[in-house]
Amino acid sequence: MVTEDYVSFEIAKLLKEKGFDEYTFSYYNNDGLIGFMEVETRISDGYQRPTLQMATKWFQEALNILIIPNYEYECDDTPWCYKIFMLEEGGKPQRVAIKGVSYDKDNNPTEHIVGYRDYERSYKDYSTKEEAIEEGIKYCLENLI
Numbered sequence: 001m002v003t004e005d006y007v008s009f010e011i012a013k014l015l016k017e018k019g020f021d022e023y024t025f026s027y028y029n030n031d032g033l034i035g036f037m038e039v040e041t042r043i044s045d046g047y048q049r050p051t052l053q054m055a056t057k058w059f060q061e062a063l064n065i066l067i068i069p070n071y072e073y074e075c076d077d078t079p080w081c082y083k084i085f086m087l088e089e090g091g092k093p094q095r096v097a098i099k100g101v102s103y104d105k106d107n108n109p110t111e112h113i114v115g116y117r118d119y120e121r122s123y124k125d126y127s128t129k130e131e132a133i134e135e136g137i138k139y140c141l142e143n144l145i
Contacts, residue, residue, distance in 0.1 A: 004051045005130045007137065011055070012047035014141040020058055024048040052133045059137070063145060064088075067136040068119075069129045078125035082136030085119045086144070093118040 007015065009032040026036050026049040034049065050058070059065040066085040073079045086094040100114040122139070126132040 006049050006051055007055055011134060011137055012049055016047050018141055018145050024050045055137050065140055069132045078127050080126040080129050080132040081122045082132045083119040083121050096120045
């Protein structure tokens with residue numbers, strides 16, 4: 001059976017803080033319990049509960065940020081990651097520096113830029129596509145906007 005996946009209560013609170021105000025059929029009340037709306041309205045007390053797809057579409061349309069789940073099969077139980085593309089005018093992705101660290105003889109670290117790519121990749125891998133998407137949304141809310 002095909003089901004919709006919704007953002008968590010924590011992500012719903014962050015979305016509201018960052019300006020997400022789209023109509024959703026369900027919401028979280030202030031205690032994190034789920035409620036449903038019978039008519040199209042926005043809630044003033046509580047948090048809209050969008051699907052993961054609605055949240056990623058909002059990022060793309062309102063903020064020019066693409067959050068893409070990526071399957072990188074490596075014969076383990078965490079084959080998913082997310083990639084974040086920050087789009088400029090005309091849809092061209094911004095370049096993101098890839099950094100590395102080297103150490104001197106006293107073990108003091110020095111950070112270097114070793115290259116560039118068109119996206120930022122998650123630092124962690126995830127068990128499911130939905131987990132990767134939600135963590136990508138959380139990363140953007142906490143670090144990019």
